[in-house]
Amino acid sequence: ASTAKPIPRLNDFISNYDDFLAFAKKFQAVQKKAIAANKKIDDDELLCKLRSKVSLSEENAKKLEMPKEKNSRGVPVEMLKKFLVALFSYMDFKENEKVAKLKKLKESQENLPIFTYKDEILKSIGENRITIIAGDTGCGKSTQVPQYLMNAGYTCIACTQPRRLACISLSKRVAYETQNKFGEKIGYQIRFERRRQKDTVIVFLTEGLLLRQVTTDPHLSDYDVIVLDEIHERHLHGDFLLGILKCLILQREDLKVVLMSATINITLFSDYFGDMAHVIQVPGRLYPIKVNFSEVPAEVEKGKGKMNPEPYVRILQLIDTKFPSTERGDVLIFVSGFNEINTILDAINVYNEKAKKWIPLPLHSSLSIADQDKVFDYPPEGMRKCVISTNIAETSVTIDGIRFVIDSGMVKEMSYDSTCKMQRLKEFWVSKASAEQRKGRAGRTGPGVCYRLYTEADYNALADYTTPEIQRVPLDSLLLQMISMGLPDARKFPFIEAPVDESVEFTIYGLKQHGALTADEKLTTVGSLLSKLPVDIQIGKMLITGSMFHQIEPALSLAATLSVQSPMTNYAYRDADCEKMRSDLESDHGDPITFLNCFREWLEVKNSRDRGVSSRRWCKLRGLEEQRFYEMSKIRTQFKDLLVDSGLLKSDSHRAAMENMTSSERALRHGEVKLLKSLKRSANNDDGLERKKKYLKPDTWRIDNDDERGEHDVRDIDFRLKNTQSQLQSLISASTACSYTDLTILKLILANGLYPQVAVSDEFNHCKSTGEKLYHTQNKPYVFLHPTSYFGNHHDILQLTDADIVPHPKFNSRTPLSTNHQVLFYMSLLETNKPYLVNTMRMPAAESLLLFANHLHSNSDLSRVICDSWIELRFVDSQVGETVLCRMIKLRGMWERLMKSRIEDLSVGNLEDELTSLLIKTMNFRVLYSVRRLLPADLKTSYVGPGNNYYPGDNPFVKEFPLSPDDNVGGTRLSSYFTYDCLIDSPFVEDWECPHCELVAPLSALQKYQHIDAAHPKESLLVASTEGEQQIKPVASNSTSYYCEECQKTLIITPVEVLRHKKGHLK
Structure with a gap:
C-alpha cells in the first residue's frame, strides 16, 4: 500500500472543466475525420511525443503514467490512453496558447510609446531625486513604469492612485503582465482591504492611505521609490503628499520620487521642486480623433432650467445614418449630473423605440455596483451601446469599444464655503485639460470622433486646468493631521498651491470649537485621538464620546452608517412600493436612526437561516444599495480596531470568539470557512482579467444575468468569512437601541459629535407648506429640509401644535412659550438648487443647547440665556432658569470628568451610571421656555459690554475655576463656557430671603449662591439645585x-x- 501510485485528480491539471470539454469534443471530431480519411493514428507514439513537450512536476508525471494492467479501476486501457492523449493535447495547446499570449503581450508592451523612453526614465530616476513623467493618454505609464522599476532592482515601490478602483484594476493588470500571482509580488491596499504580503514589491494604494502611513512611519522607510500617478487631478491628499515628499527627500537621500500625469502643468510642478526634478515628456498613443464643434451650444429651456436632450439624439441619428451598424463603435456621452443622465436616457429610449439600434446605459457613482459594471458588457450584433456618464469616465473608468464621444462641456463640482461650513454642488464649464481627456476616450482602440456641444470660441475661453481640490473642500481632517504630525504651523506648510487664508483660519477656529485644539493651537488629548481616526471630525468625536458610555457598540454601528454614502438608491424615493416596504424601518427621530435601522435589518436578513432569503433582493425591494451595508460592516470593524488600539475599548478577538464555541460548533465553522475560501478562490478567478463576456439585452439596459442568477457574491463570502453566526448575532444586538434610555444616550453621543451643526425653525413655519418651511443655522440662514430626508416628508413632528403652546402675556406667537421646542442637528449642509440640511436628527432645544454650547451668556436672574451668540432661551420665570442651569453646570462637569477619566484610563467608579441617569432625567425635564434666533442687530443691544457686572469672590458653581471678568461681552466668567450677568436686563432686583438664616436682601443669583456657600457650607449648590428640581414635575x-x-x-x-x-x- 505504501508504494501505491498516487490517484490523479483532474483539477490537478485543469482549471476550467468547460474549456477542456469543449476542446475534447473538437479534438475527437478531428480524430474522427483523420480516421475517415484513412490516416493512421498511433496513440502510443502521440502520447510519448506529447509527454516530452508538456512540462509536469515529477509527482504529477507519476500520476499520469499508463497502468500496466488491462483495466484500471474498471476503465479499459485503450480508452484511458485516448483520454490521456486528449488531456496531454489540451495541456500542450494551453501551454502554446500561453506562450503566444506572452509573445503578444511583450510585443504590445514594446509598441507602447513609453517603451522608447524606458532607459531614459530609469537613468533619470537613478540620477535625480524627483522625476516628472508627463505622458499623454495611452502611453502606458501607469502599468509600465512600476514594472521598469521592479526589473531594475527596486524592491519596495509604492504607486498611489486617487481612486480605489484604479488601485485594484492596475494591480491586477501589472500582476498579469509580469506573470505573478495576484497579491504576491504585485498587490494593492485600500481603505477596507489589502492584497499584499511581506515580500510584495509593487503595491498600489490610495493617496489617503499613504498619508496614514506617514503618521506611523514619518520617513516612509518601507519604500525606496514612491510613484504619484494622476497628480494633475489635484486632489486634497495628492497636494498634501507633494508637500510631505518635498520635505521628506531632504531627510532621506535614498528615496526616489516619480510624478506621473497625462495632462500636467509642467511649469507649475517643475518650479515647485526646482533643480531636484527632471522632466520627461512622453507622447500618447491615440488614434486620430476628428473634433466637431457645435455652431450653437446645447441650449437650456428658458425658465424651466431643464436640459435639452435633442442635440444628443440628433448626433445618434447622424451616427446611424453615416456609419453602418456592422462597424465597430459605441458612444460615450459626458454630462454634468444624474438628472442630466436621466433626461438623455429618456430621450434615447423614445428615439430607440423606432430605431432599435441603441442600448443606453447610465454611469454614475450613485448607481449600484452591478449597474455600473454593465457599461463593460457587450451589445448584441448590429447594435451599439451608448454610455451616459459624469466625469467619472474621464480617468477612473476605461470602456473598451468607444468610438464616439459627445461632450456637453459641463461638470458638477463640489465647492466649500468655510464660513458657514456648507458644500455647494454647482455646474461649471470643464477645463481644457478635462476636455482633452474626454476627447481622448474616442481614440483608444481606433480612429474616433468627438462631438463638442459648444463652440470653438467657448473652448478657447476655458480655464487651462481644474481648480485644485484644496481650494474647494473642508480642511478639518487635513489640518488636524498636519498638526498631529508635528508641523509647527499649518499656515506655513509648502503646498504647491496654498488654500485660501480665510479657509484655514475658519477651520482652525472650528477645531477649537470641537475641543481638538487649545487656544494656542496645540493638540488636545481629544484632538490627538481624532487625528488617528480616518473619518470626519464629527464622526471621530462621536466614537470617542461613545467610549464613555455602555452604548459604544451601537455608537460604532451608527458611526459606520454615517461614514459611507447614503444607502438609498436613486429610485428609493420615486418608487411607491419601495417606500412602503421601507416604512417600518424609518424612525421619527431622524435619518441617522433610520440608517441604523436599515443596517440592523440587513444584518437580520444575513443572519437568517433561510437561505432562500436573498439580502440583495431584500435591498432591491426597498430601494437600498447593498454595497453600502458591506462597507458599513467593514468600516465598523476598522473603527473598533482603532478604538482598541487607542485604549478606549477592550479587545474581543477572533480567538476569544472561537474559544467560546463548543467542539461541534468549531468543527462546523472550520468546514464552513474551508467551503467559503474555496468559493472565494473561484469567484476571484471569475473576476480576473480574462472577464467572461456578458451581453446586453437589446430591449433594456439590464443584463441577461439578473441579481438572482445564483452566482456566488464575493462580498457575501468575505462577510461570512469574517463573521461567525454568534458574531453576527452580537453585531445585530450591537446595532440595536431599543429602550428609551439606550436611544436617548445614543442621540446625545451623536449630538455631541455634531455640535455646533444645529438648525432652528423659522418663526413663520407654522403658516407654510412642507416644501417651503425654512430653518436657520448660525452662519447660514434660510435653509431647507432635504426632500429625501425623513423630516422633509414628515415635517409635522417638528411643528408645535396649539396644545403645545401656553399663552402668557410676556410671550407672543413669534416666540411662543412651550415645553416641546426642538432643534435639528445635521450632518452637513449641501447647496444644489437650494441649500439643504442633510441627515437631520431632532433633539429637545433647551436641554441640548445648554449641554453642548461652547458659550452661554445669561442675565442676572438666569431667566435668559444666549447660546453661542445666536439662540436666545427665555424661561417662564427665574426659578426655572436657576434650576435648569444649575443642573446643566453639574452635568457638564460630570461629562468632562468622565471624558478625562476614559482617555487617561482612570477609575471612574459610579460616575458613568450617575451621569447616564441624570442625562435621562434632564431629557424628560419639561419646562416652559421660548426659543428665538438672534440677528446681528439684536446682539448689538443685548450685552452690557466689557468692564460691567463683575462679581469678585469665590465661585459657587465651579470651585476650581476662579471668577474673572469677561473682556469681550462683560459680566463674570463662571467657567470656560459660562458668563454670568452679561446681558442687559432690568435694573430692579427683588428681595431674597435666605432659607437657612434671617438674611433678606436684593441679591443677584450669583450673590445668593455665594452667600449660601460662605454662610452655610453644608448646604451645597448641589443640594439647593436638587431641591429646586423637585418643584418642577414632569407635565x-x-x-x-x-x-x-x-x-x-x-x-x-x-x-x-x-x-x-x-x-x-x-x-
Missing part, C-alpha cells in the same frame, strides 16, 4: 395652561390641580 398628559392673576404666573397643571390652587388662595 401630565391631561395638563392645561392656567394663568393665575393672584400669583401673576402661568402654571401647567391638571384640572384637579387648578381647583386645589384656587382653594389655596381662598384660605
Whole structure:
C-alpha cells in the first residue's frame, strides 16, 4: 500500500472543466475525420511525443503514467490512453496558447510609446531625486513604469492612485503582465482591504492611505521609490503628499520620487521642486480623433432650467445614418449630473423605440455596483451601446469599444464655503485639460470622433486646468493631521498651491470649537485621538464620546452608517412600493436612526437561516444599495480596531470568539470557512482579467444575468468569512437601541459629535407648506429640509401644535412659550438648487443647547440665556432658569470628568451610571421656555459690554475655576463656557430671603449662591439645585395652561390641580 501510485485528480491539471470539454469534443471530431480519411493514428507514439513537450512536476508525471494492467479501476486501457492523449493535447495547446499570449503581450508592451523612453526614465530616476513623467493618454505609464522599476532592482515601490478602483484594476493588470500571482509580488491596499504580503514589491494604494502611513512611519522607510500617478487631478491628499515628499527627500537621500500625469502643468510642478526634478515628456498613443464643434451650444429651456436632450439624439441619428451598424463603435456621452443622465436616457429610449439600434446605459457613482459594471458588457450584433456618464469616465473608468464621444462641456463640482461650513454642488464649464481627456476616450482602440456641444470660441475661453481640490473642500481632517504630525504651523506648510487664508483660519477656529485644539493651537488629548481616526471630525468625536458610555457598540454601528454614502438608491424615493416596504424601518427621530435601522435589518436578513432569503433582493425591494451595508460592516470593524488600539475599548478577538464555541460548533465553522475560501478562490478567478463576456439585452439596459442568477457574491463570502453566526448575532444586538434610555444616550453621543451643526425653525413655519418651511443655522440662514430626508416628508413632528403652546402675556406667537421646542442637528449642509440640511436628527432645544454650547451668556436672574451668540432661551420665570442651569453646570462637569477619566484610563467608579441617569432625567425635564434666533442687530443691544457686572469672590458653581471678568461681552466668567450677568436686563432686583438664616436682601443669583456657600457650607449648590428640581414635575398628559392673576404666573397643571390652587388662595 505504501508504494501505491498516487490517484490523479483532474483539477490537478485543469482549471476550467468547460474549456477542456469543449476542446475534447473538437479534438475527437478531428480524430474522427483523420480516421475517415484513412490516416493512421498511433496513440502510443502521440502520447510519448506529447509527454516530452508538456512540462509536469515529477509527482504529477507519476500520476499520469499508463497502468500496466488491462483495466484500471474498471476503465479499459485503450480508452484511458485516448483520454490521456486528449488531456496531454489540451495541456500542450494551453501551454502554446500561453506562450503566444506572452509573445503578444511583450510585443504590445514594446509598441507602447513609453517603451522608447524606458532607459531614459530609469537613468533619470537613478540620477535625480524627483522625476516628472508627463505622458499623454495611452502611453502606458501607469502599468509600465512600476514594472521598469521592479526589473531594475527596486524592491519596495509604492504607486498611489486617487481612486480605489484604479488601485485594484492596475494591480491586477501589472500582476498579469509580469506573470505573478495576484497579491504576491504585485498587490494593492485600500481603505477596507489589502492584497499584499511581506515580500510584495509593487503595491498600489490610495493617496489617503499613504498619508496614514506617514503618521506611523514619518520617513516612509518601507519604500525606496514612491510613484504619484494622476497628480494633475489635484486632489486634497495628492497636494498634501507633494508637500510631505518635498520635505521628506531632504531627510532621506535614498528615496526616489516619480510624478506621473497625462495632462500636467509642467511649469507649475517643475518650479515647485526646482533643480531636484527632471522632466520627461512622453507622447500618447491615440488614434486620430476628428473634433466637431457645435455652431450653437446645447441650449437650456428658458425658465424651466431643464436640459435639452435633442442635440444628443440628433448626433445618434447622424451616427446611424453615416456609419453602418456592422462597424465597430459605441458612444460615450459626458454630462454634468444624474438628472442630466436621466433626461438623455429618456430621450434615447423614445428615439430607440423606432430605431432599435441603441442600448443606453447610465454611469454614475450613485448607481449600484452591478449597474455600473454593465457599461463593460457587450451589445448584441448590429447594435451599439451608448454610455451616459459624469466625469467619472474621464480617468477612473476605461470602456473598451468607444468610438464616439459627445461632450456637453459641463461638470458638477463640489465647492466649500468655510464660513458657514456648507458644500455647494454647482455646474461649471470643464477645463481644457478635462476636455482633452474626454476627447481622448474616442481614440483608444481606433480612429474616433468627438462631438463638442459648444463652440470653438467657448473652448478657447476655458480655464487651462481644474481648480485644485484644496481650494474647494473642508480642511478639518487635513489640518488636524498636519498638526498631529508635528508641523509647527499649518499656515506655513509648502503646498504647491496654498488654500485660501480665510479657509484655514475658519477651520482652525472650528477645531477649537470641537475641543481638538487649545487656544494656542496645540493638540488636545481629544484632538490627538481624532487625528488617528480616518473619518470626519464629527464622526471621530462621536466614537470617542461613545467610549464613555455602555452604548459604544451601537455608537460604532451608527458611526459606520454615517461614514459611507447614503444607502438609498436613486429610485428609493420615486418608487411607491419601495417606500412602503421601507416604512417600518424609518424612525421619527431622524435619518441617522433610520440608517441604523436599515443596517440592523440587513444584518437580520444575513443572519437568517433561510437561505432562500436573498439580502440583495431584500435591498432591491426597498430601494437600498447593498454595497453600502458591506462597507458599513467593514468600516465598523476598522473603527473598533482603532478604538482598541487607542485604549478606549477592550479587545474581543477572533480567538476569544472561537474559544467560546463548543467542539461541534468549531468543527462546523472550520468546514464552513474551508467551503467559503474555496468559493472565494473561484469567484476571484471569475473576476480576473480574462472577464467572461456578458451581453446586453437589446430591449433594456439590464443584463441577461439578473441579481438572482445564483452566482456566488464575493462580498457575501468575505462577510461570512469574517463573521461567525454568534458574531453576527452580537453585531445585530450591537446595532440595536431599543429602550428609551439606550436611544436617548445614543442621540446625545451623536449630538455631541455634531455640535455646533444645529438648525432652528423659522418663526413663520407654522403658516407654510412642507416644501417651503425654512430653518436657520448660525452662519447660514434660510435653509431647507432635504426632500429625501425623513423630516422633509414628515415635517409635522417638528411643528408645535396649539396644545403645545401656553399663552402668557410676556410671550407672543413669534416666540411662543412651550415645553416641546426642538432643534435639528445635521450632518452637513449641501447647496444644489437650494441649500439643504442633510441627515437631520431632532433633539429637545433647551436641554441640548445648554449641554453642548461652547458659550452661554445669561442675565442676572438666569431667566435668559444666549447660546453661542445666536439662540436666545427665555424661561417662564427665574426659578426655572436657576434650576435648569444649575443642573446643566453639574452635568457638564460630570461629562468632562468622565471624558478625562476614559482617555487617561482612570477609575471612574459610579460616575458613568450617575451621569447616564441624570442625562435621562434632564431629557424628560419639561419646562416652559421660548426659543428665538438672534440677528446681528439684536446682539448689538443685548450685552452690557466689557468692564460691567463683575462679581469678585469665590465661585459657587465651579470651585476650581476662579471668577474673572469677561473682556469681550462683560459680566463674570463662571467657567470656560459660562458668563454670568452679561446681558442687559432690568435694573430692579427683588428681595431674597435666605432659607437657612434671617438674611433678606436684593441679591443677584450669583450673590445668593455665594452667600449660601460662605454662610452655610453644608448646604451645597448641589443640594439647593436638587431641591429646586423637585418643584418642577414632569407635565401630565391631561395638563392645561392656567394663568393665575393672584400669583401673576402661568402654571401647567391638571384640572384637579387648578381647583386645589384656587382653594389655596381662598384660605
